Amino acid sequence: xxxxxxLFFGFHIALQPMNLLYCFFGVLVxxxxxxxxxxxxxxxxxxxxxxxxxxxxVSTIILLAGIAYGxxxxxxxxxxxxxxxxxxxSVVTCLDGYQMARKGRAGPALGIAAxxxxxxxxxxxxxxxxxxxTLANFALKFGPPEYFTLMVLGLSIMVYLAxxxxxxxxxxxxxxxxxxxxxxxxxTGSPRFVYKIITLMDGVGLIQVVIGLFGVSEVxxxxxxxxxxxxxxxxxxxxxxxxxxxRRSLGPIGRGSVIGFFLGIxxxxxxxxxxxxxxxxxxxxxxxxxxxxxxxxxxxxxxESANNAASTGTLVPMLSLGIPTGAATALLLGALMIxxxxxxxxxxxxxxxxxxxxxASLYVGNAMLLVLNLPxxxxxxxxxxxxxxxxxxxxxxxxxxxxxxxxxNPYDVIxxxxxxxxxxxxxxxxxxxxxxxxxxxxGPMMERAFQRSxxxxxxxxxxxxxxxxxxxxxxxxxxxxxSPLLLRKRRLREDLRAGD
Amino acid sequence: xxxLSLVALFQSMARKKKVEKTAPQELFRWWNIAIILAxxxxxxxxxxxxxxxxxxxxxxxxxxxxxxxxxxxxxIIGGLITTLAxxxxxxxxxxxxxxxxxxxx
Numbered sequence: 001x002x003x004x005x006x007l008f009f010g011f012h013i014a015l016q017p018m019n020l021l022y023c024f025f026g027v028l029v030x031x032x033x034x035x036x037x038x039x040x041x042x043x044x045x046x047x048x049x050x051x052x053x054x055x056x057x058v059s060t061i062i063l064l065a066g067i068a069y070g071x072x073x074x075x076x077x078x079x080x081x082x083x084x085x086x087x088x089x090s091v092v093t094c095l096d097g098y099q100m101a102r103k104g105r106a107g108p109a110l111g112i113a114a115x116x117x118x119x120x121x122x123x124x125x126x127x128x129x130x131x132x133x134t135l136a137n138f139a140l141k142f143g144p145p146e147y148f149t150l151m152v153l154g155l156s157i158m159v160y161l162a163x164x165x166x167x168x169x170x171x172x173x174x175x176x177x178x179x180x181x182x183x184x185x186x187x188t189g190s191p192r193f194v195y196k197i198i199t200l201m202d203g204v205g206l207i208q209v210v211i212g213l214f215g216v217s218e219v220x221x222x223x224x225x226x227x228x229x230x231x232x233x234x235x236x237x238x239x240x241x242x243x244x245x246x247r248r249s250l251g252p253i254g255r256g257s258v259i260g261f262f263l264g265i266x267x268x269x270x271x272x273x274x275x276x277x278x279x280x281x282x283x284x285x286x287x288x289x290x291x292x293x294x295x296x297x298x299x300x301x302x303x304e305s306a307n308n309a310a311s312t313g314t315l316v317p318m319l320s321l322g323i324p325t326g327a328a329t330a331l332l333l334g335a336l337m338i339x340x341x342x343x344x345x346x347x348x349x350x351x352x353x354x355x356x357x358x359x360a361s362l363y364v365g366n367a368m369l370l371v372l373n374l375p376x377x378x379x380x381x382x383x384x385x386x387x388x389x390x391x392x393x394x395x396x397x398x399x400x401x402x403x404x405x406x407x408x409n410p411y412d413v414i415x416x417x418x419x420x421x422x423x424x425x426x427x428x429x430x431x432x433x434x435x436x437x438x439x440x441x442x443g444p445m446m447e448r449a450f451q452r453s454x455x456x457x458x459x460x461x462x463x464x465x466x467x468x469x470x471x472x473x474x475x476x477x478x479x480x481x482x483s484p485l486l487l488r489k490r491r492l493r494e495d496l497r498a499g500d
Numbered sequence: 501x502x503x504l505s506l507v508a509l510f511q512s513m514a515r516k517k518k519v520e521k522t523a524p525q526e527l528f529r530w531w532n533i534a535i536i537l538a539x540x541x542x543x544x545x546x547x548x549x550x551x552x553x554x555x556x557x558x559x560x561x562x563x564x565x566x567x568x569x570x571x572x573x574x575x576i577i578g579g580l581i582t583t584l585a586x587x588x589x590x591x592x593x594x595x596x597x598x599x600x601x602x603x604x605x
Contacts, residue, residue: 219536220532220533220537223532223533390578393560397586404547410544410545410547411544417544420537
């Protein structure tokens with residue numbers, strides 16, 4: 001009964017008043033971020049990260065995780081009501097959700113999205129409880145070479161799944177790795193790429209880069225043209241789905257949860273692709289595939305469950321292996337490290353309060369979101385009506401403060417400005433920011449693993465190829481990177497993108 | 501590893517050039533971007549001299565007035581409210597150490 005004891009322990013932590021408050025604050029901010037287009041969870045996480053320095057680690061992770069999955073709820077609201085996806089993860093919901101709203105069935109659409117997310121959230125927490133410790137135990141056998149090759153594999157998958165061209169994603173990964181080398185060499189302590197700038201001695205700060213790439217650049221894109229806000233008035237009544245709606249949605253919710261969770265574990269999948277996969281599967285399984293796109297409740301229930309499940313799934317590799325799979329988990333990992341915890345297979349054993357506290361807070365947070373979302377939908381729609389000139393000024397101010405108070409160093413703000421511009425250009429020319437962020441986080445970790453492996457082998461590179469686990473990781477990575485060249489067809493990727 | 505990544509970078513850049521596409525440039529308000537970047541830089545550099553409150557107020561007024569032009573009244577009131585709110589959140593609630601500057605507030 002060890003699991004239940006641990007879970008009870010987790011609830012004991014999550015239900016402490018302060019943690020409840022942080023959890024509430026997290027899901028509230030998450031929903032807000034989800035509702036507002038132009039502010040993603042990654043930007044919100046990086047803005048709030050510096051503010052958690054004075055908060056205990058458990059509360060920090062509860063707060064930040066709350067933002068990540070809270071955004072999944074918020075995104076669906078605007079997709080359904082105004083056909084504007086607040087997040088990329090809710091793009092699919094627009095297809096049928098908005099059609100349902102136009103037919104006067106906005107209430108059930110919102111209701112099933114919230115209930116589906118809730119059910120998916122609770123089911124996948126069970127998967128997380130059983131999978132993460134198992135994976136962590138397995139990972140205890142890993143030495144530095146295995147870690148290094150695992151991270152290589154992770155980055156390769158990320159590149160393979162990138163939305164744009166693979167070459168662009170590869171460039172971004174390399175750019176991130178190079179940025180990761182700025183600062184003092186971890187083994188010898190010699191400065192690299194520092195140019196006598198003291199701020200760069202510590203390396204390029206993750207927080208500043210992410211705020212620049214996701215926060216500032218988004219504002220720049222939006223002020224470049226005149227921002228149009230069109231809000232349609234939709235009457236929302238009767239949030240509770242009917243018995244018939246439930247009968248049609250239970251299957252999609254179940255399938256969405258399983259798909260979302262397991263795809264979420266894979267690096268680079270993040271929360272967007274599972275929603276497309278779920279939509280495609282529901283369409284294929286449906287008796288009336290031709291009606292998809294005209295307001296089918298299955299097409300709302302499935303993807304909405306999938307994105308929530310995926311946001312739980314992304315926590316698995318982060319908590320059990322200490323390897324992030326996307327921008328959001330990279331920041332969570334950063335938060336753990338700032339608080340002096342060592343992410344990796346030992347995290348669950350060394351700091352059980354963090355793992356079990358987080359797991360229990362996921363239950364609590366999902367329940368809060370359900371309560372928070374259904375009655376407050378009117379409020380969220382009103383927030384969309386805030387004029388953009390106020391919104392972006394406030395976002396910029398938060399960006400500045402967020403990057404300043406990390407180290408109380410004004411030059412950190414300059415780094416943020418630079419990456420704001422870089423991010424803006426990247427958006428203009430279709431380069432994705434997520435591979436860069438992931439590479440920036442993994443870069444120093446990879447380097448340390450690499451150097452330790454070479455110490456083990458006394459300088460021989462053979463160590464990566466002779467150990468079976470590490471060799472198989474490398475072969476997999478190579479296959480993944482070369483497969484588009486060899487196959488030429490890229491059927492899977494095309495399918496995923498078309499959502500069909 | 502560094503050399504490897506540099507090689508990969510140049511290789512891919514070379515490949516990229518072959519498939520270069522030109523995006524049609526519409527009329528876009530580049531000056532807004534320049535103003536915002538300059539404003540943030542100025543804010544950062546003067547923060548430790550002028551102080552958080554005055555700086556934030558000026559910054560917000562500038563943004564509201566220039567980027568998406570508002571009346572002076574909206575700009576100043578908006579600037580005042582956000583400054584006070586930011587002060588409340590960061591200095592009172594979170595107790596972060598944002599510099600006070602020469603005027604002592």
